[in-house]
Amino acid sequence: FASSLCCLSATMPSKLELALCISHGSLIDVFDIHTGVHVRHITGNFGDIAILHDSLLVCCENSKNILSVYNYRFNQLRWKCSIPKETTLGPVCVASTIASSASSKSTPCDPRFLFVGSASGHIYCWCLLTGKLLCVFKAHLQAITALTMSKDGNLLMSGSNDCLCKVWKLSSIILQCDNSVQQTQSTTAATTNNTTATATTASSNTGVCSVKEYIVWKDHILGVTDILCANNQRVFTAARDCSVKVYSLLSKQLIS
DSSP states (O other): OEEEEEEOOHHHHHHHEEEEEEEETTEEEEEEETOOEEEEEEESEEEEEOOOOOSEEEEEETSSSSEEEEEEETTTTEEEEETOOOOOOOEEEOOSSSOTTOOOOOOSSOEEEEEEEEETSEEEEEETTTOOOOEEEEEEEEOOEEEEEESSEEEEEEEEEEOEEEEEEEHHHHHHHHHHHHHHHHHHHHHHGGGGGHOOOOEEEEEEHHHOOEEEEEOOSSOOEEEOOOOSSSEEEETTTTTTEEEEETTTTBBB
């Protein structure tokens, strides 16, 4: 009766351990894992959903360009925004794996970034610490249908109706965000000093970054519907051609 089931373990001992039973379109039921008691239900126009932490979830409304954040423990809408240039948002993905070790130089893997795909093929990246939209980049030629993170949180994987599955380095996305901000700031400063730089400023403020993909897999003949990264070595992709492909992240090649 539900299209997906999300089980959460609370980080605070005083809080309930809850399971979310999500019916895409209208209803989220919240259950106590230990007793099976139905705690509450949340109604809304729910599309793709991702868990931020043990109290908040983020969702895209069905067939709309609206992104919302709910506190599912208290059934409260905390935040909502719309993306004017998009018609439909989703899927959504949060980098929410275990934090990397102190000796690691990679981007931290705790929940710091939110990625949202769109029907136009763009991916939006938000910083969860500040709520700021970091960047937007063109990932696919058609609508994005799947987004997931690797277990170590360093790779973002996207699937689309264009039959492609792409892998992006999180460090490349964040670096491109920083470069875009610096370029915009320097161009704006030049505009202040020289009125002839107006055309350059307009082209730099379009808001769409250029990010180079790390891997591209082209083995499906119809649109990709789902991506699963079971570990940091194997990636499973499913598509409308009724096939499941297995790839190696180490060799970047198709296994079967």
